[in-house]
Amino acid sequence: MALGSPTITGKAFSEFSVGRRSTRVFKADPVSREVVERIVGTAIEAPTACNRQLWHFVVIDDPQMKVKVCRMSDAQQSYLHDAPILIAAFYDTSLEPRNPCNTAQVSMGMAIYGLLLAAEAEGVGSIYLGGIRSPRGCEKALGAPSYWKNYGFICMGYRADDPPAPIPRKPQEVISYNEFSLKEKRFHMDIRPHLWSLSQLADFRDKLIWYKGIAIDGKTLHVDPDTRFSSKFNLLAARAGMAAQEFEKPAVMDILSSNGDLLHQLILTIGKEAGEFLAYDLTQGIEDFIEQRFVRIYDSLPYQFLCNDGLDRIGIPRDDASVHVVTCYERLDHFEDPEPLLKELRRVIHPNGRMIVCVSGRFYPHLYRYRRMRKKNYALGRNWNRGPERKYNPSSIESHFKNTSWEVVSLEGYQPITLKFLSIAERAACKIKQTSWGDRLAAMRRDHLVTTKFDRRFCSSLIYELKPC
């Protein structure tokens, strides 16, 4: 082939690469080793720093080994278990230990993208998975020497889904000429969501939903903390249900519930026919997302979506005093000043209505959060409810309530710090074979999950019941 005469036109390549999708639902059909070898063979044609080609791919097709690797690397994604082939990507970093441009990673990235394209060309679905908590665990599980670093997995198999196309950013947004200049400030300039503008918050929430991938083919695919099965989540919905039973046909509104989990829980708790359900959020994108989840379950949508009036201010499109119960699950945490939202909620609440609010406690040692922040590997969005967003102490949030004419009916602390001591004592009891004591302490731990005593100030979450005053 002569120099300068490509075998594939720019347009054809562009169409091919634009058409590539990450696959999250795989058929059980195996992918033959010949096909895998062809794909990897194409991938390793990728450019590499100093032409070192120090990559290595471990193809895992043994189910037992897959389970071992998943467990040791603490990978939780469902498609990882369903894909017939897992490829662990390694690069020998011993020759490039302190390269300022991290050429080892760049080389690996180029090869992985080549691998994904090659798989697509072979008609094999694939997805790159970097969201594993412990690459070191993967290295251990596969017996890799210490200087071979794992850079994630590629899941591969024949596609059983047809994922929709994401909305890509425009080239104009990501290109600047001759100097670095950004057209718009984006959310990731600061990872503290309560410092963003309303439009930045809305933009992030839209993207977060797409990232989580729950809506693709109406199936939950990406794993996020399973809030629906947390006792805190259950408690919140039940409290709302108890408040709602005071009304004949209550209008129950969940605000900014994002993926619709709490909304769904409210519908289940109160009963689809027993109330009018409202979901308030910032953008239409979130409505589309929630709708996709609900059409899978219900013949007709059991709720009404209320989209904020524009993105310059908080405005709930609902008449005054027309909502009986409001729930807010850790969403005041996303506002530096929650008062505009609280005022708007005060406007729409019925005079005898109730609002159940859950906020993150400030004085609780969220060790997970600190550990992640210290390591500087905090992935925004992945742990949306346990991140760098605002935490409240009771006096500060209560002053916001007071300023916006809300009266505190009750405050419960969820998961007080004392539970940690009980947990330590329980483990110690089991260790010294005093298992009866261990069982007793475990029961005490369950009993003290929610507290109304002084230690509620040192809880992971504060759950308020409010009424208008």
Place this chain on the structure above:
Amino acid sequence: MSLSHADTASEKVSNALALQFNWFKTIHTVGGYSGPVVSFRSNSLRFTGPGNDWRLEGLIKGSIELFKKTQNFEWLDIIERDVTGFLSAQRNDGTFENSYFEWNPFEGGMPHEPAVLAVCLQANQVLEQYDRSITGLEEIVQRYLDDVLTERLWNKSMGFVRDWEISDFQYTNAASCAAMLELINVLAEINGDRRRYSYFADALAQTLVGLQIEGGYLDGAVVSSNRRGAGASPFLASRCLRALRLHANLVKSSSISEAADRLKTFLVRQALPEGGFKRMLWTWRPHSINPIVTGASAQVLTALLEDGFNDDPFYKLQENWLLSLQLPTGAFRNAIGHGQLTPNVDKSEWRDWIPSAGWQDKIFYFLALRGASSPSNEWASKEWETRTRVKGAWGEYIENPEEIKVLRKGVLFYHWKKRKRMASVCKLS
């Protein structure tokens, strides 16, 4: 609190059964049997709406048994009502509303959904004999198997069913595998098509056999899950006994039959001398006896009875123990020994009293196997009040046909007006 004026043992059982069924009537509402749930792992105290969990399994099975014994068509009406009620709770995605017992009102409860579906199939066979069969039931079951169990919950790599759709992919629960295995085999028995799900059935049976402990004190036990250090619960393992026996008979496998025999021997060994069964046993730590949940013990007994274990003194002892725990309300004491180091009937905590339909049904089925009664009877549910521990202080537990109350130092800590979807006061975890 036994019913003292009964003459013979079987009369005692029949009277207890009649009284218990009248208690069930006090909690029955549109959509099924309501009430709080108190369980080992978690409680559902605030949400008290009708549940479509395993509470229906014992109730329907018991009703079938009583219909067969008495030929009273009121039982047939109850069977039909409960089965159609359950099926109407199916959602578009195949799962059933309020089917998670201690996590109600969640859907997708395992092993609750497959367990109740298997019973529905058995009930339909009885209804069919009287031209009251439920049309489309087999399709509903197949849809459930196709959409939920084999599509969403099946772990393709390991060949087992998991409990959660979006997490814990590599873990399975023996009771869930057993319930699914039983459902597949009951369906195969009815429609004669064993091939359609044979791949899944064989894999599940192998998983259960793989979870069985060989040698030592726990020989024959099926551990509750494939998690490291998981213990063996006689209650959960009793479901495996039924599933393994049915599968062994269907495929005529001597190895699975032998596994079921060893499991049966293990279950018999776990009976406590005063009555009831141990709660959880481990190979690596001392066993945990408390709390002895009466319903869980009754399920082990029914599994042994169904498996043909014959030892009359053994059953008599257990039966007397159970009957001694019946309250004037008709419900049985929920458990013995919550929050205690040693089981003591005289000491109690609020969780020992609050009756859950999902435990009571198991006692109902056991009693139905031992006695007979009609749904209309004169045994009225009465008020019952007792002193008990509530959150570290003395309090009262009060139940009558209208409500359940728990007071601590005279302050109302829990209040459920029966048949209501939510409790009105709840300060308990």
